[in-house]
Amino acid sequence: MNVIDIFHAPRGFVFQDFETRGIVTDHGEVTLRYPVLTAEIIRDLCGTVRRNRLQALSAYSVERIVDVIGKAVELWTDPDYEERLLAESLIPAITGYDATMTRIELKRYMRMFRRRELLRFLDDELSSPRMLDEYRPNKSGGYTRLYGPDLTFHVFSSNVPGIPVWSMTMSLLTKSAIIGKSSFDEPLMPVLFARSLAQIDPDLADALAVVPWHGGTVELEDMAIGEANAVIAYGSSHTTEAIRPRVGTGKPFLSYGARIGFSLIGREALRADTHVQTVHRMAVDVATYDQQSCLAPQTIFVERGGAISPAQTAELLARELDSQQRKYPRSVPSDEESLAIRRARSETEMKALFMAAPAPGGSAAQNDPQAPFVIESPQGTNWTVLYFPNTDSLTSLATPLNRTINLVAVDQLEDALPALKPYRAWLQTCAIAASSSRLFTLAQHVGEYGIDRICPIGEMNRAKSGWHHDGGFNILDLVRAVDIERNTDRYSDTFDIDYE
Incomplete structure (x- = not known):
């Protein structure tokens, strides 16, 4: 031995x-x-x-x-x-x-x-x-x-x-x-x-x-x-x-x-020619070390107006997380962690009961549903996507981790800012997927909310030297x-x- x-x-x-x-x-x-x-x-x-x-x-x-x-x-x-x-x-x-x-x-x-x-x-x-x-x-x-x-x-x-x-x-x-x-x-x-x-x-x-x-x-x-x-x-x-x-x-x-990390996904990152790579990068950020890093995202804000809607983005992200699970299986969480994930799923589903139900028929991500919904892994708590139609319906910027991610729809990326304020002391990394014409304006805004790092999506867990x-x-x-x-x-x- x-x-x-x-x-x-x-x-x-x-x-x-x-x-x-x-x-x-x-x-x-x-x-x-x-x-x-x-x-x-x-x-x-x-x-x-x-x-x-x-x-x-x-x-x-x-x-x-x-x-x-x-x-x-x-x-x-x-x-x-x-x-x-x-x-x-x-x-x-x-x-x-x-x-x-x-x-x-x-x-x-x-x-x-x-x-x-x-x-x-x-x-x-x-x-x-x-x-x-x-x-x-x-x-x-x-x-x-x-x-x-x-x-x-x-x-x-x-x-x-x-x-x-x-x-x-x-x-x-x-x-x-x-x-x-x-x-x-x-x-x-x-x-x-x-x-x-x-x-x-x-x-x-x-x-x-x-x-x-x-x-x-x-x-x-x-x-x-x-x-x-x-x-x-x-x-x-x-x-x-x-x-x-x-x-x-x-x-x-x-x-x-x-700390809490989050992402801002602009409509230009969800064009017909960009959305596949964008969603893949989002999944990499969530799956790497099972969100245990303080750099990892816990909430993703997705802007309406792209080739795919935020709700459709949630569904594609779920598919990518399932792919990540097959490629890089998640570590086994504790009983307490598993319970926290199940509780977050249940709370989101309960919230949906008090709001307008999703459009009937087909996928839960059709059109632009006005109620939260949950997309969960086929087995256990391997991954979870919690969808929220606006910042008002968002339960918390934080999640139970272990590949559990909030995805929040916003009309404009700037609409995400008020949701950050209560978490100012806990914010750290912000990933941005938006055109260079908007990058520095967005960076100026989010920089006022306590973050200390801005990076591309897909690189949230890979801070650079300096x-x-x-x-x-x-x-x-x-x-x-x-x-x-x-x-x-x-x-x-x-x-x-x-x-x-």
Whole structure:
């Protein structure tokens, strides 16, 4: 039986006791091994990675760090790379996500961290990336140096494989040591990434530690929070808000909780020559990782006036979701999740009883029905389309996820805006399928409602390098700037022995 360690620690750091759990893969049973942790062990881990950072990582140039990460990521472009094969085999078995979908999405995701992408990202966020290395001239006539945390505590989520790679990369670019808490629901990807870094630069990887423990283990979390100079937390809103009050005043705390994505589909995207591809892209956004990503759509607003009506679009979307189900089967939801989906279906059907019934005969999507309707998967809760004839009939912008999508008909895309207002604090990604003549006007409007990202449909789950996560900055929100004010250097010149 294969034994896989789902932790990473610096060289020389020894754990005394371990526990295991078994999973079944297509290639047989695998045992996952992880250390038994105490607050004292977490304290020692924090101290070790902090010391290792001081001996190596803190002296690296940001260019060198980019090179190391870039070379580690290039390893993942080889289909036969050992760590990639492990990810492609074990992550579907652990998470329940379809293996083919996981392979495709991980391959695309890891390419975001190639050297050229990291350089583009740094140049986008920092006026001079070398400010992370030394004092550089600033626009006010002085000099500025950016200092990252000595140690950052990361709370990784399990909903989307690969997200920890983003978080770890941002910290490494600030020259911060890392103590990462992984989730038992997906403990593998941050560990495999750390191993890849170790293959390229063992000294850099010695500034990292990734260990799993159960969320809510207060004594371990409080030790890590207390030792760290910054905290980054991913997860449900409950998870992130439980951590927030325990982070000391003045200590950077970046939290990424639950969010709602939505799409705006213009009539020009539903022409006779465009609607097939448009609907396919809509389905891809819904099916990818079963909407578990905070980037995924939960509501789609469809404009009337295209070659097909919004109700017909709902029917075509249902067919595409059925195709996605056959190609990339959905993971098995919990009983609670299944119940939530059935409840959403029932509530929509009940609402239809109090409104005008759909036109009789043929498909439910004929003409332009003035009542909601539900199109559901033939088996169980594999996918669900909830149709609403206007924003007033929409029950909620959010859905139970797991390939459950609202589709709302609007006369004009701008009619969707009032429905966004109550959810301002939760909005994140907006996908737009409309002509370029309308793109920036729509972007101006939706940008006022709290979103932080606009993208094409079909790419909602694939944020690009340089994206401002939740509207903030990836590096600037972690670093501390120190300025040497204008004329300070000239004043220092006066102490030169030959100054005149």
